[in-house]
Amino acid sequence: MMKIYVTSVFVDDQDRALDFYVGKLGFQKKNDIPVGENRWLTVVSPDQPTGTELLLEPSDHPAVKPYQAAIVADGIPAASFHVDDLANTYDRLTEGGVRFMLAPIDAGDVKMAVLDDTCGNLIQLVQIKNPQPH
Structure with missing residues (x-):
C-alpha cells in the first residue's frame, strides 16, 4: 500500500507562508530544518499530526515563477x-x-x-x- 507522505506548494517567502498556513488556515508546524539558505518547512493538519505533510517549498528555482504565474x-x-x-x-x-x-x-x-x-x-x-x- 502506498500513501502520500509529503506534498508541496512553492512559496516566495517561507516565513510569510508559515504565518499564513499556521496563523490564518490553522495548520500546525511539523518540521523547520535549515537546509542551506532555506528550510525544510512542513505543516500538518492539527487533527492529523502524523498525516500528510505540506512542504512550504521555496520558489527560487528559475522554472517556478513562470509556472506559478501561468497557473x-x-x-x-x-x-x-x-x-x-x-x-x-x-x-x-x-x-x-x-x-x-x-x-x-x-x-x-x-x-x-x-x-x-x-x-x-x-x-x-x-x-x-x-x-x-x-
Whole structure:
C-alpha cells in the first residue's frame, strides 16, 4: 500500500507562508530544518499530526515563477484542502483577512472556494456534500 507522505506548494517567502498556513488556515508546524539558505518547512493538519505533510517549498528555482504565474493567471489552484463546513470556514477566513478569488459555489458533489495564499498560489477549499462513511 502506498500513501502520500509529503506534498508541496512553492512559496516566495517561507516565513510569510508559515504565518499564513499556521496563523490564518490553522495548520500546525511539523518540521523547520535549515537546509542551506532555506528550510525544510512542513505543516500538518492539527487533527492529523502524523498525516500528510505540506512542504512550504521555496520558489527560487528559475522554472517556478513562470509556472506559478501561468497557473494563477488561468485560475488553477496549486493545492486543494478539505473542510467540513465551507460556509463557516469562508466566513471565518474572510473575517481574518484572507482574500478569496472565488466565493463558495456548488460544483456537483462538492462545494468549493478558492483563496490567495499571499505567497504566489491559489488554494482550493472543498466540502464534500454527501460524504460517504469510512
